[in-house]
Amino acid sequence: MIREIFQSGRPLTYIRSAEEQRVAKVLRQVALVLGAVPLPVWTWSLTEGLRRDGRPPEPGTEAPRKALDFIAAHSDAAIFHLKDFHDPLRDAPETRRRLRDVYEACLDNSKFVVVSSPVRYVPEELERSMIFVELRPPDPVELLEFLREETGAPEEALRPVASALLGLTVDEARYALRRALAGGKPLGPESLPLLLEEKRLLVGRTGVIEYIPEDTSISAIGGLEGLKTWLVERKELFAMRDRISAEIVPKGVLLMGIPGCGKSLSIKAIASAFQLPLYRIDMVEIFSGRHGKPEGAFVEACRLVEDLAPAVLWFDEIERGVTATETAGEQGRIFGFFLTWMQEKARGLFLAATANRIEMLPAEMIRKGRFDEVFFVDLPIDAERIEIFKIHLMRRGVDISGFNLANLTEFTKGWAGAEIEQCVVSAITRARLANRDVAEEDLIRIAAKMVPLSRTMHEQINKIRAWAFERAVRASPQAGDR
Numbered sequence: 341m342i343r344e345i346f347q348s349g350r351p352l353t354y355i356r357s358a359e360e361q362r363v364a365k366v367l368r369q370v371a372l373v374l375g376a377v378p379l380p381v382w383t384w385s386l387t388e389g390l391r392r393d394g395r396p397p398e399p400g401t402e403a404p405r406k407a408l409d410f411i412a413a414h415s416d417a418a419i420f421h422l423k424d425f426h427d428p429l430r431d432a433p434e435t436r437r438r439l440r441d442v443y444e445a446c447l448d449n450s451k452f453v454v455v456s457s458p459v460r461y462v463p464e465e466l467e468r469s470m471i472f473v474e475l476r477p478p479d480p481v482e483l484l485e486f487l488r489e490e491t492g493a494p495e496e497a498l499r500p501v502a503s504a505l506l507g508l509t510v511d512e513a514r515y516a517l518r519r520a521l522a523g524g525k526p527l528g529p530e531s532l533p534l535l536l537e538e539k540r541l542l543v544g545r546t547g548v549i550e551y552i553p554e555d556t557s558i559s560a561i562g563g564l565e566g567l568k569t570w571l572v573e574r575k576e577l578f579a580m581r582d583r584i585s586a587e588i589v590p591k592g593v594l595l596m597g598i599p600g601c602g603k604s605l606s607i608k609a610i611a612s613a614f615q616l617p618l619y620r621i622d623m624v625e626i627f628s629g630r631h632g633k634p635e636g637a638f639v640e641a642c643r644l645v646e647d648l649a650p651a652v653l654w655f656d657e658i659e660r661g662v663t664a665t666e667t668a669g670e671q672g673r674i675f676g677f678f679l680t681w682m683q684e685k686a687r688g689l690f691l692a693a694t695a696n697r698i699e700m701l702p703a704e705m706i707r708k709g710r711f712d713e714v715f716f717v718d719l720p721i722d723a724e725r726i727e728i729f730k731i732h733l734m735r736r737g738v739d740i741s742g743f744n745l746a747n748l749t750e751f752t753k754g755w756a757g758a759e760i761e762q763c764v765v766s767a768i769t770r771a772r773l774a775n776r777d778v779a780e781e782d783l784i785r786i787a788a789k790m791v792p793l794s795r796t797m798h799e800q801i802n803k804i805r806a807w808a809f810e811r812a813v814r815a816s817p818q819a820g821d822r
């Protein structure tokens with residue numbers, strides 16, 4: 341791409357990348373193929389000034405202004421790589437002015453100036469003469485080449501390693517690789533957890549994206565049969581994503597509904613079923629202002645995870661972004677971006693969104709065709725509640741062969757899954773304190789005393805239901821008492 345920019349005759353380029361060395365490497369490669377003879381590459385840094393490959397620096401060129409004078413006066417074709425030149429550009433109008441002169445001096449003279457910096461700063465007056473590009477982290481092919489250079493291992497062994505490293509910069513990949521090799525084991529399946537750990541650290545640094553390592557099987561979800569069937573079907577399609585037409589590749593799902601009924605749990609199960617890592621974007625952090633403007637932070641986070649694909653990306657309580665009225669303008673832009681991005685994002689990325697306060701979501705978002713499906717997760721019906729009891733009792737090693745759980749349906753009308761889990765935990769605690777095994781009686785006694793949230797929040801829940809029935813598919817297709 342850089343080569344195309346140069347060939348089109350544009351003398352000023354701004355490359356945003358944290359990887360100076362990789363930029364330098366790209367420029368050296370371009371320099372070789374650009375003309376009949378290789379172009380010399382000069383580099384500038386604040387500490388060393390301007391120097392041509394391996395030669396001593398030109399005296400006095402540490403000063404940005406002097407460096408630009410030198411470039412303007414230089415009579416031969418060359419590439420000038422100015423590292424971290426955003427600072428001088430930001431600090432001095434004189435530098436910005438001089439760079440415009442340099443533009444004139446380079447035009448049609450086969451002289452190219454490239455600013456590289458980890459941050460974007462293109463001054464307004466240079467906006468039209470300077471082309472801005474972003475150097476994305478290396479793609480699988482580049483990573484594979486890097487791994488071959490570093491390890492000399494056969495390609496077969498390196499391919500899963502390259503997938504695990506996707507989204508990391510070359511430097512980060514090198515670091516991850518060294519850590520994985522430090523254990524003395526050969527590269528292979530055993531080293532993958534170490535590589536993924538490195539990725540987790542990278543993502544954690546952003547403060548708005550969290551890697552969720554949990555493995556949740558579909559069988560951990562009680563009820564919600566409609567959602568489960570859908571999930572099993574989509575899993576097949578997703579696995580075929582590179583061989584089928586883009587239209588039918590699953591791209592995302594929205595789960596909305598009553599709190600505590602298994603939305604978050606289901607998202608974890610989706611990631612496990614798709615055998616993909618799960619990343620959660622924290623909308624509250626995005627809007628906190630701690631990471632700059634919400635819109636910028638959101639876009640940045642989306643781009644980063646795109647580099648981590650294939651993955652499931654989870655927007656938890658996505659409506660949180662919509663509720664704070666003082667940032668209404670930002671929200672409009674964020675949702676606008678989100679809706680477009682959903683259509684054009686990488687194929688390997690599956691978006692999962694969850695919402696409690698669904699009436700806050702823009703209609704645009706719920707409209708057919710945006711998400712593959714919009715599910716409404718309601719309070720569990722009698723049979724589902726029994727299933728949820730079973731799951732939570734058995735998970736905690738309780739022998740339920742002597743239980744008749746049907747006795748519990750009467751006492752647990754209107755309960756959410758989270759409340760059932762709470763009841764199981766209380767019963768086990770009580771039995772343990774009394775130094776005996778849990779009995780069905782314990783469950784019933786606790787259940788009889790508990791007032792579910794749905795009773796105190798009756799109004800709201802009816803509102804959520806009425807609203808959702810028209811707009812979403814029920815995750816639990818069976819009719820029954822709740």
Ligand SMILES: Nc1ncnc2c1ncn2[C@@H]1O[C@H](COP(=O)(O)OP(=O)(O)O)[C@@H](O)[C@H]1O
Binds near residue numbers: 599603758
């Ligand atoms: N349908 C369900 N099956 C099994 N457990 C459930 C179910 N619904 C809720 N739970 C339990 O309650 C906890 C909280 O539910 P969660 O998925 O976070 O609810 P939501 O995201 O809908 O508010 C879950 O981790 C799980 O232990």
Ligand SMILES: [Mg+2]
Binds near residue numbers: 603694
């Ligand atoms: Mg949740």
